[in-house]
């Protein structure tokens with residue numbers, strides 16, 4: 001027999017080289033203090049795991065999932081997710097919902113709000129106990145930009161309605177994506193945004209912010225922290241409500257002056273998050289893109305946009 005002590009974050013030896021049966025016994029309780037100190041030392045150095053305003057940047061290896069889950073289990077939280085499946089985007093819904101069952105807040109109370117113009121086409125996905133699917137009708141539109149941007153207004157209204165019931169956190173997600181790995185309590189915070197996988201290594205001068213000062217989404221040269229995704233953001237209801245309301249209003253006020261920001265509500269989101277710093281930032285593990293080759297610092301892909309033929313699925 002060989003007795004082996006290892007610490008959190010330390011790689012276990014290749015078991016194939018050890019003869020006999022291997023038993024892995026967690027001894028977290030007994031060696032907590034020692035492990036914790038060690039964990040800090042062993043924390044990842046190949047990525048930035050905290051922002052200059054001291055918000056965590058969540059990467060695999062920077063958190064303890066079991067520990068985090070136990071904290072939030074005690075609080076008996078409910079997490080809502082919104083997803084829009086309008087027009088031909090309804091085809092993405094089945095995979096989205098099925099993979100969410102496997103990876104999104106497993107073991108917690110979850111309410112998925114589906115907004116669609118075709119309620120009868122919503123796939124019947126089996127939901128685990130404590131998880132619920134709510135289908136809401138929305139109008140289609142001739143322009144994909146409008147479908148995408150109008151989400152902010154609908155999210156705003158939904159939150160106003162939800163404040164009366166027991167939802168604690170909300171995430172607003174793109175439908176043309178799938179979960180591949182855990183997305184759980186490590187992502188919870190007051191205001192949460194995801195770093196766009198296309199720009200996380202770039203200097204901010206290259207970020208595709210709205211650059212026309214006449215737009216309310218304008219970000220000046222030399223401003224901006226990260227380029228965040230429009231396809232995933234969240235937080236507590238009050239914070240996400242403030243964000244959705246502001247982005248919706250600024251988008252509409254721009255429209256009245258004949259301006260549409262470069263990336264619609266994503267541009268407004270980026271402006272908002274420059275002025276209102278997120279309390280937690282999620283790494284591109286939380287919204288990768290299937291067409292992108294995986295980089296070595298991305299140890300886990302949790303949620304990723306599928307490859308799609310824009311001409312096939314968009315109305316314009």
Ligand SMILES: CC(=O)N[C@H]1[C@@H](OP(=O)(O)OP(=O)(O)OC[C@H]2O[C@@H](n3ccc(=O)[nH]c3=O)[C@H](O)[C@@H]2O)O[C@H](CO)[C@H](O)[C@@H]1O
Pocket residue numbers: 083084085086087088089090144145147148149173174175176229230231232263264265266287305313314315
């Ligand atoms: C991964 C990511 O960050 N994606 C963002 C990006 O482009 P994307 O190319 O990912 O945008 P997209 O075509 O996926 O549209 C965004 C979302 O709007 C919904 N939809 C859109 C068109 C349609 O006909 N039916 C429909 O239901 C659907 O939920 C879709 O996921 O920039 C957009 C700017 O406008 C949005 O900010 C997206 O969130």
Ligand SMILES: [Mn+2]
Pocket residue numbers: 174175176231305
């Ligand atoms: Mn998308």
